[in-house]
Amino acid sequence: MVTVKVKGLAVLFSALMVASAPNAQSLQQPQTADASLGKPLYGQNCAVCHGAGLQGQKNWQRPDENGILPAPPHDKTGHTWHHDDGMLFDYIKLGGAKTLAIRGVADFNSGMPGFAETMSDLEIWHVLAYIKSTWPKQIQAVQKEQTQNARPASE
Ligand code: HEC
Numbered sequence: 001m002v003t004v005k006v007k008g009l010a011v012l013f014s015a016l017m018v019a020s021a022p023n024a025q026s027l028q029q030p031q032t033a034d035a036s037l038g039k040p041l042y043g044q045n046c047a048v049c050h051g052a053g054l055q056g057q058k059n060w061q062r063p064d065e066n067g068i069l070p071a072p073p074h075d076k077t078g079h080t081w082h083h084d085d086g087m088l089f090d091y092i093k094l095g096g097a098k099t100l101a102i103r104g105v106a107d108f109n110s111g112m113p114g115f116a117e118t119m120s121d122l123e124i125w126h127v128l129a130y131i132k133s134t135w136p137k138q139i140q141a142v143q144k145e146q147t148q149n150a151r152p153a154s155e
Helices: 002-020 035-045 085-094 096-102 121-133 137-149
Strands: none
Touching: 035 121, 085 096, 085 121
16 A cells, blocks of 8 residues: 555656756657658648748748738748747647747737647658758758757746
């Protein structure tokens, strides 16, 4: 009996430690993410807006008459590689508005839909792995560093 209780407490305690760890890590792409599986998923789900060649929409830095930004490129000319894995994952899973709301930017009128209903978490990582695989090594390294320095969104 006593050992069961102690064990329960220990589990609870380590869970709290993780929650309050000063170096808590943001999400990171898992080893199982596979760019070759991500490529067709990108074609089916993302190319319609972000372009088959990841080139984005025309004048992507200029909001339209409703204040919504066009889809940016995902190649090295865009800003995808400026963001850490956790932010990119959220943007794809939850969509733009919710991702920014979690990070304290309320009421952002985003044209980026969330894919939580249509893609699994691993499929989202496959697509991200594909996008990253098109970047030059140096840019991949910068984005990796962003991810290593990132804090979880809830902090
Ligand atoms: C209906 C059009 C549309 C589709 C489909 C779409 N996006 Fe987007 N996406 C956008 C727009 C518009 C933005 C810029 C929105 C903003 O400012 O929030 C954006 C922004 C993003 C961003 C954040 C900006 C950046 O460069 O980091 C990521 C990441 C992203 N999209 C990935 C994807 C992926 C991956 C898919 C496919 C699974 C996809 N999008 C499908 C329209 C779309």
